[in-house]
Amino acid sequence: MSSKANKKQHKAIRGGISACLARFGDLSSLEQHGFARNRMWSLDRDPSPLPPLDNQSSVDLILKSTEVDLKTPCSFEFRLRISLNAGKLILIPRVRNTANKAFSFSFTLCNYLSVSDISEVRIEGLETLDYFDNLLNRSRFTEQADALTFDGEMDRVYLHSPTKIAIIDHEKKRTFVLQKKGMPDAVVWNPWGKKAKAIPDLGDDDYKIMMCVNSAAIDTPILLKPSEEWMGYQELSTVSSSYCSGQLDPRKVLYGFH
Numbered sequence: 001m002s003s004k005a006n007k008k009q010h011k012a013i014r015g016g017i018s019a020c021l022a023r024f025g026d027l028s029s030l031e032q033h034g035f036a037r038n039r040m041w042s043l044d045r046d047p048s049p050l051p052p053l054d055n056q057s058s059v060d061l062i063l064k065s066t067e068v069d070l071k072t073p074c075s076f077e078f079r080l081r082i083s084l085n086a087g088k089l090i091l092i093p094r095v096r097n098t099a100n101k102a103f104s105f106s107f108t109l110c111n112y113l114s115v116s117d118i119s120e121v122r123i124e125g126l127e128t129l130d131y132f133d134n135l136l137n138r139s140r141f142t143e144q145a146d147a148l149t150f151d152g153e154m155d156r157v158y159l160h161s162p163t164k165i166a167i168i169d170h171e172k173k174r175t176f177v178l179q180k181k182g183m184p185d186a187v188v189w190n191p192w193g194k195k196a197k198a199i200p201d202l203g204d205d206d207y208k209i210m211m212c213v214n215s216a217a218i219d220t221p222i223l224l225k226p227s228e229e230w231m232g233y234q235e236l237s238t239v240s241s242s243y244c245s246g247q248l249d250p251r252k253v254l255y256g257f258h
């Protein structure tokens, strides 16, 4: 979490994971990254059709469009199951269309990851993919690097990424493994120094120890007919090892090679 995080209501905390239901990054959006991350959610006592929870380390939450302001252009129920197990955090977002006409939306789970030093981080799994560069008017490029490293501001939407992405923190000897379904794209963001200074709830130097790698459905919005439900899945886990140590080949993490 940011050293200057603002924990007031009606504002997403800068850190953790925020659920963004919107035309993500679209200027026509009513609120940056949508309204869902800025609202108070309720406990969901009927998470059907998911099986009821049977362990203490899970919770079902719900946000109904009726609890959102009237500017919401559609009627929906947005459910989120959060489960925490040893070294593993699972999020299952679901959106049901409760209106009598179809609507589409983009969706992102914005994962703030804590790292030892952004210059020492390497992301595996995005190589050779096409991406939109938000810093260059969403121009489309193809990733040429073997792995993604950071030496300046980055804000990209990688298209059709694999279901597993590894974020390797050399200094901490820790790898985050991000697995996802139903969210084909991946956003990578680090504001770097100049932009960090301009973001009020981010400490000037916080950019050195954070990054966002987000599960997203942005390029092709999710289309829901009346009564239909969309479901996504995200699993974030850590592997105590490092690419440097030679004990772990990131390809094994990504593809399970033996």
Ligand SMILES: O=P(O)(O)OC[C@H]1O[C@H](O)[C@H](O)[C@@H](O)[C@@H]1O
Binding pocket: 025, 032, 033, 110, 134, 155, 156, 187, 188, 189, 212, 214
């Ligand atoms: O400041 P926020 O609204 O939380 O957005 C923070 C960042 O999130 C993303 O990952 C986007 O790709 C960036 O364009 C954006 O600046």
